Amino acid sequence: MLNTISDEDLVKTIVKTNDTLLFEILYDRFSQMVYNKCLGFSKDEDEAKDLTQDVFLKLFVKLASFKGKSKFSTWLYAFTYNHCVNYVTRNTQKKIQREFIDIEIAETVEDGEFELYNFHDMKVEKLKKALELIAPEEKMILLLKYQDYLSIKEIEDVLSISESAVKMRLKRAKDKLINVYNNKLIDGESV
Amino acid sequence: MENPFKYIDKPLRPVPAELKAKVMSDVATAKLLMELANLFSIDVVKIIEATIAERKKKTN
Numbered sequence: 001m002l003n004t005i006s007d008e009d010l011v012k013t014i015v016k017t018n019d020t021l022l023f024e025i026l027y028d029r030f031s032q033m034v035y036n037k038c039l040g041f042s043k044d045e046d047e048a049k050d051l052t053q054d055v056f057l058k059l060f061v062k063l064a065s066f067k068g069k070s071k072f073s074t075w076l077y078a079f080t081y082n083h084c085v086n087y088v089t090r091n092t093q094k095k096i097q098r099e100f101i102d103i104e105i106a107e108t109v110e111d112g113e114f115e116l117y118n119f120h121d122m123k124v125e126k127l128k129k130a131l132e133l134i135a136p137e138e139k140m141i142l143l144l145k146y147q148d149y150l151s152i153k154e155i156e157d158v159l160s161i162s163e164s165a166v167k168m169r170l171k172r173a174k175d176k177l178i179n180v181y182n183n184k185l186i187d188g189e190s191v
Numbered sequence: 192m193e194n195p196f197k198y199i200d201k202p203l204r205p206v207p208a209e210l211k212a213k214v215m216s217d218v219a220t221a222k223l224l225m226e227l228a229n230l231f232s233i234d235v236v237k238i239i240e241a242t243i244a245e246r247k248k249k250t251n
Contacts, residue, residue, distance in 0.1 A: 018225070020218050027214060035206045040199075049210055057217040061225070124198045131199070146196035 007072040015064045023060055030073070031056075034080050040143070041084035041136065055083050069157050077148045078158035081140040088136045119146065122181060130181040138173035145170060 005013075007029065014022045031052065038051035059079065066075050119127075131139050141159075144150045150158070155166045 018222055020215065020222055023218055024211075024215060027211060031206045031211070031214075032203055035210075036200050036203050039204065045207070049207055052206070052210060053213055053217065056214045057221060060218045060221055119195055120193075122195045124195050127195050128199050143196070146194060147199065 008068055011063060011066055011072055012068075015066075026059075027056060030076060033073075034076070037077070037080045037143075038084055040131075041081075041088055041139075051084055051087060054087075055080050058083060070154050074148070074150060074154055075158055077144060077150070078155075081143065085136040085140050126181065130177055130184075133180045133184060134173065134176050138169070138176055141166075141169050142173050142177060 003025075007026075010022060010026055013019070014026065034055050035048060035052045038055065039045070039048040042048040042051055059076070062079075066072060069075075122130075131142070141155065144155055144158070152163060152166050152170075155161075155170075156163055159166070161169075
């Protein structure tokens, strides 16, 4: 019965009971996803293991902050990315800053403009290298949109930022990635 | 045309087996600390509500 319970119901029950055995089921369902996302932000497997361990500990403590506005998996993607980005930028103090949003620019950016047309010709290995060369916050928002397929609305909810901020950040991250891909990498090597 | 983002983390790597025991041990410690903290914390809202209810009883 526990194997068929939805993620959201499982989370509700864990929050109510603090049952560690139920949390183990949650770990079994999501550990591979979390581990692989952490690998994308770490330099080796040991670092990814440490990050995954921290993410699950923090998840247990903060599980009650999941309000069910989105699917649990969606929320967990953002939760994991946020932890990884904070870890990667811990020394540089490059935390996500509230940006001044140029409303005029933001309003001209329509959802349709985030289609994948610019990415279609990209090679996977070269794309991976380009993602390493942009800021972790930019990498996070691109992965949420293009790898995890979150809508603008879902990104607004999980990052707690406005629609125009989501659009602006996506546009900037995408422009930066395309620029790095086209100009800073030759045959996948940084120049 | 395919979305290249779909393939950047493929193939998915398996989670190291020893990680689960570490996570569950962390979680058990966290649970103990949270329960201890609950034992010694005061629910201010509950106290205020109880006091108001008590006052109302007295004035009626």
